Amino acid sequence: MKTGLNKREKNKELNRAAILTAARILFGESGYSDTTVRDIIGRTGLASGTFYNYFRSKEEIFKALRDETARQVRPRLHAERSRATSLSDFVYLTFHSFFETIKVNRDLYEITRRNSGMLRLQQDTPEIIAGLRDDVEDAIRRGLLPRIDLDYFVPAIIGVALEVGDAMIQRIPLDVEAAARFASQLFTGGIPALSVPEGGA
Amino acid sequence: MKTGLNKREKNKELNRAAILTAARILFGESGYSDTTVRDIIGRTGLASGTFYNYFRSKEEIFKALRDETARQVRPRLHAERSRATSLSDFVYLTFHSFFETIKVNRDLYEITRRNSGMLRLQQDTPEIIAGLRDDVEDAIRRGLLPRIDLDYFVPAIIGVALEVGDAMIQRIPLDVEAAARFASQLFTGGIPALSVPEGGA
Amino acid sequence: MKTGLNKREKNKELNRAAILTAARILFGESGYSDTTVRDIIGRTGLASGTFYNYFRSKEEIFKALRDETARQVRPRLHAERSRATSLSDFVYLTFHSFFETIKVNRDLYEITRRNSGMLRLQQDTPEIIAGLRDDVEDAIRRGLLPRIDLDYFVPAIIGVALEVGDAMIQRIPLDVEAAARFASQLFTGGIPALSVPEGGA
Amino acid sequence: MKTGLNKREKNKELNRAAILTAARILFGESGYSDTTVRDIIGRTGLASGTFYNYFRSKEEIFKALRDETARQVRPRLHAERSRATSLSDFVYLTFHSFFETIKVNRDLYEITRRNSGMLRLQQDTPEIIAGLRDDVEDAIRRGLLPRIDLDYFVPAIIGVALEVGDAMIQRIPLDVEAAARFASQLFTGGIPALSVPEGGA
DNA sequence: CATGAATGAGGTTTCATTCAT
DNA sequence: TATGAATGAAACCTCATTCAT
CATH class of the missing domain: 1.10.10 (Arc Repressor Mutant, subunit A)
Structure with missing residues (x-):
């Protein structure tokens, strides 16, 4: 039963x-x-x-962990992104949902980060991020994003997500919104959009 | 003799x-x-x-490799960046010199990438990247960059450099200029600046 | 069960x-x-x-062997000596119990002999001998022995025990009593007391 | 030449x-x-x-060291002992010359002590002591010593010499005469002869 | 003879995995 | 199924000795 x-x-x-x-x-x-x-x-x-x-082996449990990540995280990230109705929306939700996931599943995230190229277990893209390319392509089709070179754009998102994510985790207090705002402003308007008002930290 | x-x-x-x-x-x-x-x-x-x-040990040769990287790469990246006279200049030179370095020292780069968080040999920032923060601070003082939250900005550069760098290496033909252009456009004007004219790949 | x-x-x-x-x-x-x-x-x-x-290591098994010796041998030697009621008694029992122990645990004895000063595993006094000084001090308090310079007297006992013990083991037949008699006569009366009657070996 | x-x-x-x-x-x-x-x-x-x-090898230098000891030390110990004219004389000179030798050649002595049974290089009697038996036999012939069981007596001398010698070396000030006196009193008159006058150290 | 890098057998220890209970 | 001792390949490293210079 x-x-x-x-x-x-x-x-x-x-x-x-x-x-x-x-x-x-x-x-x-x-x-x-x-x-x-x-x-x-x-x-x-x-x-x-x-x-x-x-x-069956040490390798197998590693893979099981990866799969677990994929099963848990991918649908959630996808769901968030598909709610987007504008470019800035899409970018913000992408980073926000990723940072939120990091915050909640910090240990799963660490595994992916620390063992990216290991053994021969690696994939080109860590599972935690898989699905992003599909969603980006979809966003282009939906007119949210302009036509872009995806072979560079998707890695760019990933790179910022991972590195800013790491920085976020080490920062106290842990502020997901602030990190997501920073990353999405960078992607929406470039450095000029990041300018910090007068006495910013 | x-x-x-x-x-x-x-x-x-x-x-x-x-x-x-x-x-x-x-x-x-x-x-x-x-x-x-x-x-x-x-x-x-x-x-x-x-x-x-x-x-003297396996660990020592690893460190020797790292030091070699540092000695070879850091001064060069620094020299390139210090030639910059504008925001877009600074960003372009940063990415360009990094990608160029990757291209030339591909194996050293792999080591740093694959073993970043490994063992207890790690430093917080891989040597290949060290010095960036100093240069960014300097650029702000020189008025090239606006006041920015460096704890997020520096990782953002690094993330894009690493991930786009990986993508670049796998691409044929290997086009350093194109990759640098992509990354610096993203940082200078955000996604809108990336838009590919009609029949782009 | x-x-x-x-x-x-x-x-x-x-x-x-x-x-x-x-x-x-x-x-x-x-x-x-x-x-x-x-x-x-x-x-x-x-x-x-x-x-x-x-x-856990080669060193640990060595220590285990030593501890085994201590646990087995020390109490026994102590018990024998504490039965003594006179000077000659004390000396005889000391040597006799030691030689008897050697005879029974010949291999443990060899270890202690052969590795006394070795590596950095040594203790100042091999376990097999530890406790002697305490017993001698006690014998002085009980009036069995005169006041003596212990820093020389204890080593003297040990030296005779070890070397005569070695000699005893190589002799056939192995005669614990004879060896104990020899050593205790030496300590009780000096060389004159050792004099062998006419046709001695 | x-x-x-x-x-x-x-x-x-x-x-x-x-x-x-x-x-x-x-x-x-x-x-x-x-x-x-x-x-x-x-x-x-x-x-x-x-x-x-x-x-020719590590083993050979060890043997060379042993031979050196023998060549240097044996004649000297022999010469001292042959001057003896009485039992107490013989015993005192034996210990005194041995302790004096230890004091002067402490390093050679350490080797013999620390490596007694090593490798298969050992002899039954360390070189530093060889010749003793001959001298004792001679002393018996000359009437200085009574007829004694040499298989136990020689080791007894050796044991006391080695162990009291160790104790002497660790003592400050290093007093060869005192150590020789102690050992020879023990051999001449047994424990009763060792008795320390009232407030002795 | 002196040099010191090269050699490679062999030492201690770790660890994924198996298997009898 | 759970247990945990047994296995043995393989890891890092040492060191007496050789040999080209």
């Missing part, structure tokens, strides 16, 4: 979730290579062999 | 260079953790112990 | 004991530095990594 | 001596296994390959 999991099945789910969580934290903190399977399983209190009841 | 190196010294230079080159390639291809000392020395045809005649 | 160990636990005990025994023999034969972890584990038939399931 | 060494030959002698001295110090400080050929040669300022112009 879909609705009810018996005790055994429920425990399986919990264990799997616990292992994933531990891996998420550790990959984020130390990177893929410097995180051992023992580190991961040790954080859960389970025995080391148990790891292999849930994941 | 004072000027020339004798055979022994010349050979030492060659070996050291060979080891550095091998490390550069492998760190770039596989990252720091997944590159073994044996991989490195194996590529040179030397014996495994010989590695340690030149570098 | 609480009292018995199951198969797993029993096997663990056996393996740990096997590793300790192998180390004991090899350290005794070749000394600490010239005994490799591979030698030790090889003697047990276990895989090389297994060593590190039981001891 | 015996009398004059030319410059080349003199330098050879100096180098050989320098290497031996360095080895003596280092073997004494760290033991045979933990001293590297590079450590030794490094202390002399010579190049590592040069070591092998003087000694």
Whole structure:
């Protein structure tokens, strides 16, 4: 039955979730290579062999984490962006939803950042960002954006999102709106639009 | 003769260079953790112990590579930027010199990209980028740039430089000017300035 | 059952004991530095990594061996000596219990002998001897021994115990009483007391 | 010619001596296994390959050091002992000359102590002590000593010499006479002869 | 002879993975 | 399924010794 999991099945789910969580934290903190399977399983209190009841290898859990990110994050980013009705709207929502996601899922984000090119697990674009190109193409079709060289434009968005995102996280207080405003002003009007009024910090 | 190196010294230079080159390639291809000392020395045809005649540890050769980058690249980027006489000039030269550097030292660039957050070897800002903030501050003092929030602006430049730089490298033909033009237009006038005339790619 | 160990636990005990025994023999034969972890584990038939399931390092197993000695030997030597009621009694029991211990734990003794000053693992006094000074001080308080310069007297006992002990072990038949008699006569009456009747060996 | 060494030959002698001295110090400080050929040669300022112009191997220099000890020390100890005219004389001179030797050649002594059973280089009796048995047998023949079990007596002397010698070295001020007096009193009259007058240290 | 870089066997230790319980 | 000891390949590094200069 879909609705009810018996005790055994429920425990399986919990264990799997616990292992994933531990891996998420550790990959984020130390990177893929410097995180051992023992580190991961040790954080859960389970025995080391148990790891292999849930994941076939260390590589597999890394991929599972990526997929999780994709499943959770992509639809959300897409939904936000599709509400846009103007260029500045589109840009602001893109950055805002991305920064908001970073703030909420900081550990998943760390993994993507710290292990971008690792092993041979990499994709050209981190999952957390996937889907952006489609949405941009759609925005062009909808007339929100002018015709642009996407091979440079999409990376430009990504670059700003990642680096300004990093800066945002380190800043106190953590202000998603301010960061999103900064990035979207840059993309909407360039440097002149960024000018800080008199005694700005 | 004072000027020339004798055979022994010349050979030492060659070996050291060979080891550095091998490390550069492998760190770039596989990252720091997944590159073994044996991989490195194996590529040179030397014996495994010989590695340690030149570098005290795996970590040390990594640092040596980084320092090499810094010594080669920083002064050059700085020199280019300090020639700027206007906002658009400053931005264009910044991106252009960076992309040019990437093109020439592609392997060194890969290392920095792939190992940014790795191990505990990282610095907050990869060497290849260090110095940018100083130059931007200087440009503001010189009136080339308006007063801006540097904690977001500098990362924004870096993000675009890195991601557009990656895109540029994969593109054939490799066109530094085009990439620099794109990035500086974005920073100078925002998306509207990017608009591609009719039949653009 | 609480009292018995199951198969797993029993096997663990056996393996740990096997590793300790192998180390004991090899350290005794070749000394600490010239005994490799591979030698030790090889003697047990276990895989090389297994060593590190039981001891964190080569140094640790050495210490474990020492502690084992201490736990086994010290209380026993102390108990014997505290039974003494006269000077000659005290001296005889001291040597006798020491020689008896050597005889029984010959391999542990070899380790202590061969590695006394080694590496930086040493303690000033090998465990096998520790406690002697306390007992001597106690004997002086109890009036069994006169007031003596302990900084020379304790080493003198130790020196005779070790060297005569070595000689005893090589002698056939191994006669603990004879060795103890010799040493205690020397300490009780000096050389004159050692005089061998007519046809002595 | 015996009398004059030319410059080349003199330098050879100096180098050989320098290497031996360095080895003596280092073997004494760290033991045979933990001293590297590079450590030794490094202390002399010579190049590592040069070591092998003087000694065929690390083991050989160790043996050379042993032989040096024997050549220097044995005759001297023998000469001192043969002057003895009574039991107490013999015993006192034996210990005194040994302690005096220790004091003067502390580094050679350390080597013998720290590496007694090492490698397979050991002899049953350290070189520094060799010859003792012969002298004792001679003393018995000369009527200085009673007939004694030499297999225990010689080791007893050695044990006291080594251990009291160690204690003496650590004591400040270093008093050879006091140590020799202690040891010879013990051997002459046993513990009763050691009794310290009232407020002795 | 002196030099010091090159050699490569071998040392200690780690860790993903397997498997008997 | 859970356990955790066993496995063994492989990582980093050391060092006695050789050899071209």
